Amino acid sequence: MTSRVWVKFFLTTLLVGGITTGIVGFIVRWNEFDHLFANFEWLEILSVLFWLFGVGLIFSIISQMGFFAYLTVHRFGLGIFKSLWNGVQIILVLFVLFDLVYFRYKAFAEPGEGVIPYFGLVAVILIAGLLVAALKVKTTNKGAFIPALFFMVVVTTIEWVPVLRVNEESWIWLMVFPLLICNAYQLLILPKYNQESAIQRQRLAAKKSST
Template sequence: MKSRNWVRLFLSTLLIGAVSTIIVGFAVKWNEYKDLFLASDIIEILLVVLWLIGVGFIFSIISQMGFFAYLTIHRFGLGLFKRVWNPVQIVLIAFVFFDLVYFRYQFFGKEGDSITPYLIIAIVILIFGLIIAYIKSKQTNKGAFIPALFFMYVVSIVEWMPAIQVNENSWFYLMLFPLLICNAYQLLILHKILNKKS
């Protein structure tokens, strides 16, 4: 990838991270922020927006670090495992799915709590990953499906670990959605950038 294209990818992902975090931030913390809008407190609203932009930049950088780390791991996996790399990735996806449900429930579930909410979030992320992987495979080739799903599911959850460990609802969702959006954007735009002649 040419440095000019890498800079475009970096800056556009930063922008997407910031915008998505602003939207998600106001959505998940609306009860805290609605009074600012009702009072038309422009200064406070701008301060919140600036804070969310900064947080969005951090989420975007985490996403980009995960993306480039995965590109390296993927090449390493292809070299080491060759034809069984895709089955290895499927096993890892299943392992991470189980861990996300079971260990979160063990650590944060209270006596009498249902496992269903823990299962739902894992399934929702998996469905989103399947959709993005399907789009990626349609845009490129069928062989891209499993690597794309692995990135969207496993890498996204690894990037999301700080919020999982805190287990506070507003941070939980505030970090998840921008990460998924940034990861999906990078995955779907990469082949277009690589195919650019300039």
């Protein structure tokens, strides 16, 4: 990817994170902000929106760090495990999904509380991962399904860990949706930017050859 295209990729992902967090923030924390709309306190609403947008930029940067880290890990995995890498990724996906239920239940469950409510987060992550992986297959090839699912489940969960450890429900949902959307955006849009980079390189090569 050329530097110009990378900057474009970086900035558009930032906007995705900021806008998504601004929307999701008002939805998941509506009970904190509903009085602002009831009283038409537009300056307060704009200040909250600006704050949420800034938080979304941070979430986007975390997402991008995770994405480029995964690209490196994926190359290492292919080099080390070769044809077994897909199997390793499936095992890791199952392990992370199990941990999202088991360890959160062990750490935060109240006495007598059932385990069923702790499957909610797992369902969100898994459904999002399956949908994005299916879309990735349509835009590329069948071999992209498992890596895409791995990225959406395992990498998103790793990026999400700081909030999961605090276990504040509003922050859990506030962070997970922007992360999922930013991760999905990067995964699905990357081929377009790679193609744009290839076109730019061809143009530069043509200019050099002509001179």
